[in-house]
Amino acid sequence: MRNERPIIALDFATKEQVLEFLKGFDGSLFLKVGMELFYQEGPELVREINRLGHDIFLDLKLHDIPNTVESAMRGIAKLNVAMVNVHAAGGLEMMRAAKRGLKGSDTQLIAVTQLTSTSEEGMQKEQLIPVSLEESVVHYARLADDAGLDGVVCSVHEAEAIGDACGEEFLRVTPGIRPSQVSADDQKRVATPAEASRQGSTHIVVGRAITKASNPKDSYQQIRAEWSGQ
Numbered sequence: 001m002r003n004e005r006p007i008i009a010l011d012f013a014t015k016e017q018v019l020e021f022l023k024g025f026d027g028s029l030f031l032k033v034g035m036e037l038f039y040q041e042g043p044e045l046v047r048e049i050n051r052l053g054h055d056i057f058l059d060l061k062l063h064d065i066p067n068t069v070e071s072a073m074r075g076i077a078k079l080n081v082a083m084v085n086v087h088a089a090g091g092l093e094m095m096r097a098a099k100r101g102l103k104g105s106d107t108q109l110i111a112v113t114q115l116t117s118t119s120e121e122g123m124q125k126e127q128l129i130p131v132s133l134e135e136s137v138v139h140y141a142r143l144a145d146d147a148g149l150d151g152v153v154c155s156v157h158e159a160e161a162i163g164d165a166c167g168e169e170f171l172r173v174t175p176g177i178r179p180s181q182v183s184a185d186d187q188k189r190v191a192t193p194a195e196a197s198r199q200g201s202t203h204i205v206v207g208r209a210i211t212k213a214s215n216p217k218d219s220y221q222q223i224r225a226e227w228s229g230q
């Protein structure tokens with residue numbers, strides 16, 4: 001199910017920076033808490049953001065043996081976040097274990113396919129995967145679907161192929177979003193919010209294009225309008 005609110009990546013180091021950033025916004029937002037913030041502020045900040053009425057994607061990208069991931073997910077289930085993720089490269093058994101760990105919660109579980117900072121050449125040379133990047137991403141998406149997950153993290157460029165392979169209900173959460181004229185930074189597979197909309201992303205994740213903008217609220221609203229096709 002497509003979500004009209006861009007997910008804002010809260011890539012900040014401290015709770016104070018997050019609360020200062022959020023002061024500039026009204027209403028309920030969809031916010032991503034990733035490793036930088038979680039490893040410094042921990043679950044208490046997740047609870048606080050929840051109390052403020054925002055939805056949370058907890059982007060911890062778990063990747064470990066099935067037993068460890070299942071136990072970690074049992075703890076995460078208590079945080080009542082909207083969405084959490086694992087690395088699909090952890091395999092079918094690990095993804096099934098992650099799902100078991102979340103049993104009884106409403107948290108959606110998705111899997112990272114190939115990071116949006118990975119290029120086809122990098123994947124082939126460094127990971128020794130001798131297929132196209134799209135084939136690798138669609139393979140991981142099928143694996144996540146077989147494990148009963150709700151969707152995947154991928155780039156906009158693979159979103160349509162994943163919809164064809166796994167069905168339109170399967171979530172395609174796409175970082176690497178850059179409005180035109182904005183630097184790609186370390187991202188390799190980037191696209192604009194309008195392209196994401198056309199290619200079948202169900203969610204877009206936006207960090208620096210909002211958090212580093214001179215006016216984050218204006219940037220958020222422009223990206224949201226472009227994503228919604230207004």
Ligand SMILES: O=c1ccn([C@@H]2O[C@H](COP(=O)(O)O)[C@@H](O)[C@H]2O)c(=O)[nH]1
Binds near residue numbers: 177
């Ligand atoms: O494949 C992936 C998975 C996660 N991310 C995360 O999304 C944001 C993107 O930030 P930008 O500043 O908009 O580039 C960031 O938190 C990543 O950890 C990703 O980029 N790609």
